[in-house]
Amino acid sequence: MTTLTMRRLFAAAAFCALSASPVLAADAARLDADLTPIGSERAGNADGTIPEWTGGITNPPAHTPGSFYADPFASDAKVMTIDASNWQQYEKRLTGAHQALFKTYSDYKMNVYPTRRSCSLPAVAYDWNKKNAVTSKIVADGNGIEGAFYAVPFPIPETGIEILWNHLLRYRGFKFQREYNAAQVFKDGNLVKIRIADEGVFRWSDPKRNGVEDLDNISIFFIQQVKAPARLTGTALLVHETINQQKQARLVWQYSPSQRRVRRAPDVQYDNPGTGSDAMTTSDSLNVFNGAPDRYEWSLIGKQEAYIPYNNYQFADPSHKVEDIATPRHLNQDLIRYELHRVWVIEGSLRPQARHIYAKRKFYIDEDSWFIVASELTDGRGQLWRVQEAQMINYYDVPSCGEVGTAVYDLQTQNYWVDSLTNETSPVNFSAQDVSEDRYTPDALRSLGH
Numbered sequence: 001m002t003t004l005t006m007r008r009l010f011a012a013a014a015f016c017a018l019s020a021s022p023v024l025a026a027d028a029a030r031l032d033a034d035l036t037p038i039g040s041e042r043a044g045n046a047d048g049t050i051p052e053w054t055g056g057i058t059n060p061p062a063h064t065p066g067s068f069y070a071d072p073f074a075s076d077a078k079v080m081t082i083d084a085s086n087w088q089q090y091e092k093r094l095t096g097a098h099q100a101l102f103k104t105y106s107d108y109k110m111n112v113y114p115t116r117r118s119c120s121l122p123a124v125a126y127d128w129n130k131k132n133a134v135t136s137k138i139v140a141d142g143n144g145i146e147g148a149f150y151a152v153p154f155p156i157p158e159t160g161i162e163i164l165w166n167h168l169l170r171y172r173g174f175k176f177q178r179e180y181n182a183a184q185v186f187k188d189g190n191l192v193k194i195r196i197a198d199e200g201v202f203r204w205s206d207p208k209r210n211g212v213e214d215l216d217n218i219s220i221f222f223i224q225q226v227k228a229p230a231r232l233t234g235t236a237l238l239v240h241e242t243i244n245q246q247k248q249a250r251l252v253w254q255y256s257p258s259q260r261r262v263r264r265a266p267d268v269q270y271d272n273p274g275t276g277s278d279a280m281t282t283s284d285s286l287n288v289f290n291g292a293p294d295r296y297e298w299s300l301i302g303k304q305e306a307y308i309p310y311n312n313y314q315f316a317d318p319s320h321k322v323e324d325i326a327t328p329r330h331l332n333q334d335l336i337r338y339e340l341h342r343v344w345v346i347e348g349s350l351r352p353q354a355r356h357i358y359a360k361r362k363f364y365i366d367e368d369s370w371f372i373v374a375s376e377l378t379d380g381r382g383q384l385w386r387v388q389e390a391q392m393i394n395y396y397d398v399p400s401c402g403e404v405g406t407a408v409y410d411l412q413t414q415n416y417w418v419d420s421l422t423n424e425t426s427p428v429n430f431s432a433q434d435v436s437e438d439r440y441t442p443d444a445l446r447s448l449g450h
Contacts, residue, residue, distance in 0.1 A: 030156065031129060037129055038126075039156055040368045049340050058120070068318055069395065071317075073313070074314070081109055082112060087099075095306050097374040100376070101409065105329055113338065116310070121400060125205075128148075130155075143246040143294045152165075157344075163346050163365055164348075167371060174201065174430075175199075176199060176429065177198075178428040180422045181193055181425065185328065185329075187415055196419075199435055201220065201437055204219040217248055218241065221239070221241075221440035222239040223237065223440065224236065232276055235255065237252060238255075252266065269292065270282070270284050270295065270356060271355075288371075288390050288406060297349050298347070299346065300346055301346060306342075306343050309392065316405070317423065320335060347362045347363075360377075366392075395427075
């Protein structure tokens with residue numbers, strides 16, 4: 001464990017997790033010194049397997065909005081393969097989620113490549129990180145924040161809840177549109193595909209607004225519509241995601257094609273089944289975790305080096321069909337690139353009197369992107385039930401690191417769910433000019449069904 005991690009753990013013990021204070025201006029200056037402007041450790045690790053951060057992808061391949069992202073690291077040679085014969089040698093550098101996958105599947109493996117610290121953000125996001133570092137604070141018993149805008153609220157975190165809010169409010173561009181595939185994959189190899197279109201406005205990062213006070217407590221407008229299979233076609237959701245979730249809970253409306261009407265849908269959150277998943281995942285597992293953090297007490301465990309999915313441009317290549325990726329028992333591991341990176345580790349324990357199918361959630365958050373890349377989900381009996389893994393790339397035209405696929409593995413049934421696969425559609429379009437805020441109303445949602 002690094003000296004930096006130890007200092008933060010002592011700090012976490014000294015402050016209440018739900019009332020942490022902003023860091024001092026002198027500490028924020030570290031974002032130009034030993035820390036990157038994202039908030040990660042600038043230096044590499046002791047043995048050189050994690051290099052120094054030098055700005056992420058600074059010379060990206062040419063890219064047309066809405067087109068395939070070319071792999072900047074296609075020429076990299078594989079360093080090694082971790083499999084059933086040797087995984088225990090690397091146990092200290094494996095997340096608990098990946099250890100569980102090795103224990104469950106005898107043919108599971110991880111192809112490891114050189115570490116490329118590719119994640120980056122636009123200069124304006126770096127500027128806001130520095131401002132947020134000295135003004136952000138947790139409010140509403142952990143269910144909201146104040147004094148931040150545009151990028152991560154806590155680039156120099158001291159508590160688990162701060163790190164979770166960094167994942168929730170990390171910079172992801174301003175507007176987006178995409179159409180993607182999800183799949184239910186059963187142990188016997190049977191596969192059910194679901195086609196979903198979604199779009200949104202990350203109001204939190206609106207370049208025309210001046211601060212959080214201009215947002216009316218709404219950080220994201222989001223619409224999701226099912227395109228296939230026929231039994232689900234036309235089902236649509238409208239979400240207004242709130243910032244202070246004690247002040248106002250998430251607002252959700254659902255359109256049902258069978259009833260041809262829009263209704264409020266307050267249950268589309270927490271452990272309500274995810275869209276089209278037949279309860280193989282939960283609503284709050286989209287993007288690994290989303291929504292209100294209020295049902296858990298969040299603690300900071302520390303930081304570790306771990307082999308995690310990274311720079312998975314080949315995984316997202318449109319030459320691969322869903323059936324090529326979503327193979328029986330687990331994803332096609334030959335298509336996934338792993339690298340050694342540092343991750344923050346936080347854990348959520350279900351609060352007394354709160355209800356959720358997961359009693360504990362442990363998250364591994366990449367230090368260079370603030371994105372949760374793996375998780376462990378424990379049931380009410382204290383047994384590890386499901387694990388999650390997210391593949392990501394730097395969408396270098398934004399720039400911002402984000403997912404190109406997320407899997408939820410059920411270790412008990414050995415079925416799994418995977419979503420956010422754009423291989424047979426088209427990549428996310430972050431230049432969605434026709435997306436405007438007036439689309440995100442119940443009346444507009446109703447029009448999608450006609």
